[in-house]
Amino acid sequence: MSASLGEEEQQGRTAPLNPPADSVTGPDSPHASDVLRRLGLAILAITLSFVVSAIFIGLSGKNPALAYWSLVRGAFGSIDSIAFALNKSTPYVLAGVGVALCFRARVINIGGEGQIAVGGIAASWVALSGSGLPGFLLIPLAILAGSFAGAAWAAIPAAMRLTRGVHEVLGTLLMNFVGVLLVSEALHGPMGEVGAGFPQSPLFPEQAWLPALIPGTDLHIGIILAVIAVIVCHFGFWHTPWGFRLRLIGSTETAAAYAGVSTARGFAGVMLLAGALAGVAGAVEVLGVHYRLIQGFSQGFGFNAVAIALLASLNPAAVLPAGLFFGFLEAGALAMQREIGVPSSLIYVIQGLTMIFVLCALGISWRRQRV
């Protein structure tokens, strides 16, 4: 595989394996001053996008100050809303840390949504068919199935890239639509609940439900998994040979080639890892929140993950606060819609704007390094 890639690069007939994403890949080590600078950058991007969004709120005839106050209260107002927000953050963090690693290696994997969708299908299938098993076996099995399914889904565009030169952006994007339709297909076919008004699977047996982290709230243990994933990825990225190889691939292709690092293997590995993490995100969502597979459960998750990875400046550890920010934002936005009547789709506006501002700022900082 790597041989054919080398040949491709020598001939220069197609684009290089790694897209010219210089402005996405970051620096090589997390210095304290750098972390501070990037934190400032994230806060600036968020502030700017809130200011611009306030204009749109004004356009729709509502008071932006009141709307944002309602958003803050909605996000932090009660134990229930905090639990809701943490649950929301969980799949974002899981998928986001995978995306951050991909982007670091200049692999633009934006197939999170499809990978989450098939992860959810696989976990649901295990949860529904293994009803005789006790919870301590069933839950890990279901999550494992989700991660395998997510990785397998990511393997398809990865293989298309490595063997046929199909760019992973288009490959993963198109696979998203197929993955989401696969959920509908499963629910209208073998896994659907007969007689339900909405396309959904039957309720999972109770031993397959993720246990509550704090009894009496909806907060499930998924957030623990997310924190573990972040810690492992942070350590792996900065302190292992594998992480070093990823960083090498991300910084310069030629250096990686001289060091004998296979770009193809790095590409495949990071795609599979991100797919597996997204699959776990899908599993956690169905096992911990819905207790069943429902149509459209993964809507927007994959793009959220990209937004979070960017907001974190592609630093695995920073994905956690960035993911929490988006989780609380979403919880707050739902309250804002209820109380003030500002459509909750405003969060997509905020997300899109935040991403664009971060990208612009990353572009500038990259320019500063060059000069």
Next chain:
Amino acid sequence: MNYAVLIELLSASIRIATPLLLVALGGVISELGGTFAVGVEGMMLMGAFGGAVTALVTQNLVLGLLASCICGVLLGAVIGVATVKFRADHMVTGLAANILALGLTSFLLRGLFGGKAPVMVLPTIGAIHIPWLSELPVVGPILFGEPLMTYLAFLLVIPVHWFLRHTQAGLTLRAVGENPEAAFSVGANPHLIRMISVMVCGVFAGLGGATLSLQELGTFTDGMTNGRGFLALAAIIVGRWMPFRLMWGCLLIGAASALALNIQGWGLPVSSYVIQMTPYLIALAVLCGIGRKARMPAAIGKAFIRN
């Protein structure tokens, strides 16, 4: 398959290919200038939204089409400023623009109409039967009984091809996409040219969106483009960045979709969701088939740095 079904099928292929073709023509202008056109999905959605809302408020289709161009250009300008001025990553900026468009259209659809999405039943752009020609057997009903935007899209292939291949401006555009330093050394302004090419792409993609909302469906719903912009990107690669070839790419995806829709009526034991996957699967399969033969503009996605 009888004669009437075949005519209906071919006619439907052309109709489905129309928005894809408009978007792909815009995308090829952007990509030959060196800017990845991942944002066309969002431009298309903005165009569909602007067209539908303007047509609803003014009851005027021409104003609707104009608004769709403006909305597409606005998003194009955002992408252009980010990628050209700030050297942001093209792929991810395009993706961010798509999310922004999704949020903005969904938000404004409710916000501008007092909190609830209005019920939209718009008059659609009707079919125009060209006298004499539409009465020809077979080709008549397929080629000369189509709605306005379909004629426009397919006719636009010719000037876009001519512009790219046979004009000074087209040559300069392609030079900027291949080697901006060289273009700059002979007096072209790569930043300006890229900015303009992305905004022109917005015009085309906006019209493609309007085709969807004003000609095909007569309404606007959240995220209604549903990946059509990405299919157009696939068609560009299949057409190797050449207008006439990408037209065939669009028609191929159109034909696959039309066939899939038609199969639903045959009562075969295939679920509608599997059928809905067809255009995406066909696009992926064709991309795999094309493989390494596709050659992108050399400087696509690379920022131009003036030394």
